[in-house]
Amino acid sequence: MTEVLNLPPSLDDRTFESILxxxxxxxxxxxVLLNARHTRWASPYGLTALLTLAQSRSEPPVLYVPxxxxxAHYWARTGxxxxxxxxxxxxxxxxxxxxxxxSDVLLEITPVSRSEDVHEVVSRIQKKxxxxxxxxxxxxxxxxxxxxxxxSEACQNIVEHAGRGGWVAVxxxxxxxxxxxxxxxxxxxxxxxxxxxSLESAPGRHxxxxxxxxxxxxxxxxxxxxxxxxxxxxxxxxGIRRYIGRxxxxxxxxxGTARIAIIPSWDDDxxxxxDLSPFPGxxxxxxxxxxxxxx
Amino acid sequence: xxxxxxxxxxxRRTVCDLYSDLVTRPTGxxxxxxxxxxxxxxxxxxxxxxxFSHVGLLDYSCADEIVAKLLMRYTRADAVDxxxxxxxxxxxxxxxxxxxxxxxxxxxxxxxxxAIVAQATNGTVMLVGRVGDSERRAWEVMxxxxxxxxxxxxxxxxxxxxxxxxxxxxxxxxxxxxxxxESYVAVGGTT
Numbered sequence: 001m002t003e004v005l006n007l008p009p010s011l012d013d014r015t016f017e018s019i020l021x022x023x024x025x026x027x028x029x030x031x032v033l034l035n036a037r038h039t040r041w042a043s044p045y046g047l048t049a050l051l052t053l054a055q056s057r058s059e060p061p062v063l064y065v066p067x068x069x070x071x072a073h074y075w076a077r078t079g080x081x082x083x084x085x086x087x088x089x090x091x092x093x094x095x096x097x098x099x100x101x102x103s104d105v106l107l108e109i110t111p112v113s114r115s116e117d118v119h120e121v122v123s124r125i126q127k128k129x130x131x132x133x134x135x136x137x138x139x140x141x142x143x144x145x146x147x148x149x150x151x152s153e154a155c156q157n158i159v160e161h162a163g164r165g166g167w168v169a170v171x172x173x174x175x176x177x178x179x180x181x182x183x184x185x186x187x188x189x190x191x192x193x194x195x196x197x198s199l200e201s202a203p204g205r206h207x208x209x210x211x212x213x214x215x216x217x218x219x220x221x222x223x224x225x226x227x228x229x230x231x232x233x234x235x236x237x238x239g240i241r242r243y244i245g246r247x248x249x250x251x252x253x254x255x256g257t258a259r260i261a262i263i264p265s266w267d268d269d270x271x272x273x274x275d276l277s278p279f280p281g282x283x284x285x286x287x288x289x290x291x292x293x294x295x
Numbered sequence: 296x297x298x299x300x301x302x303x304x305x306x307r308r309t310v311c312d313l314y315s316d317l318v319t320r321p322t323g324x325x326x327x328x329x330x331x332x333x334x335x336x337x338x339x340x341x342x343x344x345x346x347f348s349h350v351g352l353l354d355y356s357c358a359d360e361i362v363a364k365l366l367m368r369y370t371r372a373d374a375v376d377x378x379x380x381x382x383x384x385x386x387x388x389x390x391x392x393x394x395x396x397x398x399x400x401x402x403x404x405x406x407x408x409x410a411i412v413a414q415a416t417n418g419t420v421m422l423v424g425r426v427g428d429s430e431r432r433a434w435e436v437m438x439x440x441x442x443x444x445x446x447x448x449x450x451x452x453x454x455x456x457x458x459x460x461x462x463x464x465x466x467x468x469x470x471x472x473x474x475x476x477e478s479y480v481a482v483g484g485t486t
Contacts, residue, residue, distance in 0.1 A: 115319040115320075118318055118319050119322070122352060122354075123314075123315075142394065146398070148316075149352060149354045149398075149399065152318045152354040153354055156320070156356055160320065232363055232403060232407060235355040235402060235403060235406060236354075238355075239355045239399075
């Protein structure tokens with residue numbers, strides 16, 4: 001039996017929850033068909049989370065590619081179909097396009113599993129990000145190095161903690177409805193062990209009765225707790241927090257059944273959500289908005 | 296004798312000859328190991344310039360491995376366990392440190408309550424990390440004086456001689472000053 005799930009017209013971190021809700025009652029070994037024929041737009045989070053979802057299924061899911069030519073071409077330019085071909089049974093017209101040279105795709109979807117991958121990602125993003133961040137988002141030139149550092153630390157969470165490979169993508173676009181400004185968005189998703197299990201593996205750790213995914217996220221993201229005893233650990237997420245604070249950005253991290261967010265004044269998200277539909281691993285999104293002239 | 300270690304050369308030699316960024320913990324650990332091996336070939340007492348001039352990006356994880364962990368090895372003068380004793384009497388000046396390097400270095404030093412002497416890309420020599428007011432003032436006076444004895448520091452800094460001696464010994468333990476018999480020199484003041 002195959003379970004059919006229709007993807008929303010706009011696929012981002014919020015609407016992806018509807019897919020997870022629908023999947024919650026589907027056993028992991030049941031074949032699923034993800035119908036993206038009517039999907040018109042996807043954020044980097046939406047695309048990387050889709051790959052992560054496929055990684056988490058024991059049977060490769062079927063994916064009906066978007067019918068809209070513009071959408072399918074865009075997905076192709078992000079490199080989505082290159083990776084999806086190894087994880088999904090693709091149905092429909094997959095456009096043949098080169099993945100490079102697109103100005104709004106700062107970093108096409110890139111697999112991350114080793115330290116070498118982080119070097120590659122950092123090297124590529126520095127070449128492309130300077131002009132976008134300074135000229136299009138009006139950020140200070142100093143923001144460029146911090147942006148690459150933030151990306152590096154976010155990717156290292158996969159290498160150090162996930163226990164399996166994940167994906168990273170960076171894109172800039174105009175967020176007309178929610179913000180009326182351009183934004184640059186980093187999405188880093190994996191289907192690994194997640195924060196709760198990672199922290200539980202710390203030597204001598206005895207989780208209390210109230211221990212859950214939400215508490216694990218609060219410890220790791222807000223207090224810099226790591227599974228390693230080394231006192232120098234846990235600085236990566238703290239550095240990401242400082243960077244988004246400096247540039248009025250937003251950070252959201254989903255892991256297991258919880259999601260934590262550090263919310264700027266321009267957004268109306270909630271700081272902590274618990275009892276969400278389960279999803280393995282960790283999914284992180286970092287959003288840096290265009291700087292307003294008076295800031 | 297002053298030694299010079301170019302971090303970009305160590306990075307290329309120990310990790311990959313295509314890299315110019317110091318990112319990830321494994322990279323930082325490999326570079327620190329490369330530095331330690333070079334130090335082992337030098338004398339028991341060394342002043343080493345660690346040169347960041349040709350390093351692109353430095354992230355927090357790498358800064359922790361290279362700067363904080365390296366320094367921690369040499370600041371445990373009071374360690375009871377012999378395996379934790381500093382392997383040699385080593386001092387460091389971190390040169391070619393850019394503003395973005397400083398961001399990562401300051402963060403990791405603060406976390407471990409450490410401090411270094413850094414020379415920025417414009418040549419300015421400064422203390423970076425966690426340093427108390429009296430220690431900072433003592434180091435600044437010593438940097439200005441060059442080689443000096445505790446009595447000279449006491450006179451210049453407006454403290455008594457026992458206090459000056461205590462401050463200098465603490466600066467030495469933290470690798471921010473060197474002792475030469477009865478006199479002391481601020482790291483960075485003689486290079």
